[in-house]
Amino acid sequence: MISRLLLLPLFYTLLSGATEGRLPSAHPSEVGMSAEALKKIDEVVTRKFIEGKQLAGASVLVARKGKVVHFGTYGMRDRAQNSPMERDTIVRMYSMTKAVISVAAMMLVEEGRLELDAPISKYVPKVNAMKVGTVPAEKEMTLRDILRHTAGFPNNVTVDRLYRQAGLPPLASSTLREMTERLNHIPLRSEPGTKWYYSFGTDALAHLVEVGSGKTIDVFLEERIFKPLGMTDTAFYCPKNKWERFSLVYDRSLNPVTAPQPGTSGPFSFEKPPKFLSGGGGLVSTGIDYMRFCLMLSGLGEFNNVRLLKRSTVKEMTRNQLPDSAYPISRPPGGRGFGLGFAVRVEKIDSEPSSIGEYEWLGGAGTEFWISPRDELTVITLSQALPMRDLGATVKPLVYKALTE
Template sequence: MPTSSLLATTASPAAAGMSATALQRIDDHLQRRYLDSGRFAGTQVLVYRRGAIVHHQVAGFADLERRVPMKPDTLFRIYSMTKPLTSVAFMMLVEEGRVALDEPVAKYIPQWANLGVFQAGITAPFLTRPPVRPMQIVDLLRHTSGLTYGFQNRSNVDAAYRDKKIGEIEKSGTMQSMIDDLASIPLEFSPGEAWNYSVSTDVVGYLVEKISGQPFDQFLQQRIFDPLGMHDTGFHVPAAKAHRLAACYAADGKGGMTLQDDPTTSSFLEPPSFISGGGGLVSTAADYLVFCRALLNRGELGGVRLIAPKTLKLMTANHLPGGRDLTEMSRSMFSEATNAGVGFGLGFAVTMDPAKTLLPGSPGEYYWGGAASTAFWIDPAEELITIFMTQLLPSSQYPVRRELRTLVYSAITDSNL
C-alpha cells in the first residue's frame, strides 16, 4: 500500500466520533506553547480513528536555519520508535519456530555465558557475582536483561558503557563490536529482577540477523518495509531524499534550542556501520502510520500480514514479573514512559490501569517514543492511533506527550468504552 494513498484516506472527525473543535485545540496548543515560544522548530501530528485520518497537523519548520517548512513527507530521526519494529521482526522468527522467548541469550551469544552481576568497583575489572538465573530472550524484549544505557549516568556500569561508546545516540562500531564489548561489562542486576531502559533492543536486532542469516537491515526491508510500502523508512537517507531530512535540535535549558544535527551534514545521510535496532531508523509520520495501522488491524494490512493476532496479543500484554508496573520495577533514570499503571510488553509500554496514570486512556493501549521527542500510541479499544513528530533532544524536556494524550482523548465524542 503506497504511502500517498494512505494520506488520502481521510474522514471528517464527526464521522469517526470525534470533535473537530477539540482537535483544533491540538494545533492551537502546539503553536502557542511550543512553536511561537521557540521550544520546537516544527511539529506534525496524525490522529487516525475508525479507519481514517481525522486530523493531520503540519506546522513550523523542518529546518529553522534555512527556513525550510515542515511538510507531510519530512523525514525524522525516530530513534527509539525503531524498537517496536525490531521487536515485531524478532517475533516473526518466533512464529516460524526458529527461536523461543524462554531460551537463554547465551545460546546465541556464547561469549555472554559467564556474565556476572556488578557488585563493586569503579573501573574494570569489576567485582561481580553470578546471576540468579541466566538472561533469557524475553528479558531483552521487556528490558529486564540487566543491560543499561550509558547516558543514564547512574552507575559505574553506565560509565563503562560510555567508555566503550555503547548505546550512544550516534552509535559507533558495529553490532558485533557492541556484543563483544558487552561481554566484558557486568550486568546491572540479575535478569528479571528489575526493569532498566537499555541497549537490549539493539541486541534483539543482532539476534534477528544471527538467527535469520540475513543482515538485519535487509530483513526489515524485505519483511516489513517493502511489503507495507514503507518506502521512506530506513537506516539512512539516500541522496535523492536528503532535502527532506529535518534538522534536529537540543534544548538549551532556557526555553530555547540549539542545532544538534544539521541535515546537510548529518551522519544519517550515509549508511551506518552500526545498524541499531534500538534507535537507528529515519521515517515519516505517514510511513509510521502504515506500521501502526497493521498493528491496530491485528497484525495485517492490505493483505500483508506481519504477525498473527495471538502473537500481537502476547506482545501487548504486560510481561513484567508479578504483573507489576514500571514504577515498581524501574531502576532507570530515563525512559520513554514514567507513569504508574503502565507495564511493559515485548517491545511496547502497555497501559494497565488508566486511573493510576492520571491520564485519559484505555486498558491495553500500547506505545513508545523516541529521543528526539517523537511519540506514538495505539488504542485498540478506541480504534485510535496518534503519531507525533518533531526533532528536539531530549524527549524528557517538555510534557508534550502527556498533553497530547489529554488533547486527543478529550476530542472523542463517541467512545467505544
C-alpha cells in the same frame, strides 16, 4: 456560519489528497470523532509550541478505526532555509526504532527461528558467562527478558564506556555481532527476569534477528517490514536524494544542534549507513511511514491486506509481561507495565487521560506514539528537539476529548 460549514469538507479534501495512496483516511464523524474538537490540536500546538518558541516544527497524526482523521504539520523543519514541516518530512525516530525491532523478532518467533524463552547463548554462544556485578548470574537472560527490559543490562552510554575501558572498540566502530559477542564484559545491574530497567538490550535483540534470519538487520527490515508495509522513507540513514526533507534538530533556544549517533555517543550526520545499526534507536522515518507501521499494530498484525504477525502475537506483545518484582516500570507516568516491546497501561492514573491496555513508546528527540485498542485510537506526535518537549502529553487529552462515541 458559512465559513465554518466550508471548513469541514475542506479539511477532509486536504487530508485525503495529501495521504492518497499512502494512508487510509476518513472524515472524523465517520469514525466517532469531532472535527471541531480535533481542530483544537492545531490551535494548541501552534500557540504553545510554535508561537511559544518551544519547537521549530511538529507533526500530529490521529487515526481511529484504522483511518487517519487528523494530520497536522506546524512550523519549520529548517528555520534558516524557511523550509516548513511537511507530511513527508524525515525525522530521527531514535527509540521508536525499538518497536520495529520487536516486531521483527516476533516474526521470527512465529516462524520458529527464535524462541522467546531460550537463553540467548543458544544464538550467540559467546554470551555464556555474564555476571551481576562481580557475581556469576544465576540464570541466563532470554529473548523475552530483552523484549520486556528485564535482562539486567545497563544503558548504552554505560556499555560504550565499559567497552572502551576494557580496551575494546566503541559501539560506533562495532557491528551488532561484534557488540553482542562481547557482552560478557558488561556487568548486569540485576538478575535476569527480576527487575525492569530501560537498557540497550534492543541493540542485542537486533543481532538476534540477524542470527535468526541469516540477514543483516537493515536488509531484514527492508525486505520483511518496510517494503511490505510501503514504508518508503524508513532506514538507518537519510540518502542524499532525500536530504532536503530531513529535519534539523533544535535546542531550547531554537538553535540547530548536531544529533547524537543512535545507540552510542558522539555526533552523527545520518548521511550514510553507520557501522553500528542501532536496533535501539537508529531509524529515520516519516509520519506517513510510521503511521503505516502503527496501523499494522492496531490492525492486530495486518495493514492494507498485508499480514506481518498473527493477531494472537500482537495481543501477547501488547499485554503486560512483567513479574510482580519488576512492576511498575520506573519511568513516569505511573501505572504502566511492559509488554514485548512496548510500555502498557495497566492502571488508570489521575495525572493524564488514558485507557487500560493502551501501549506506547517514544524517541529521545521528540517522537512519540500510542495506541489504544479499547478506543481504537492510534496517535503519533513528531518533533526534533533536544531535550524533547511535552508535545505528546499536550496532545493526548485533546485527542480523548475529540471522541464522540
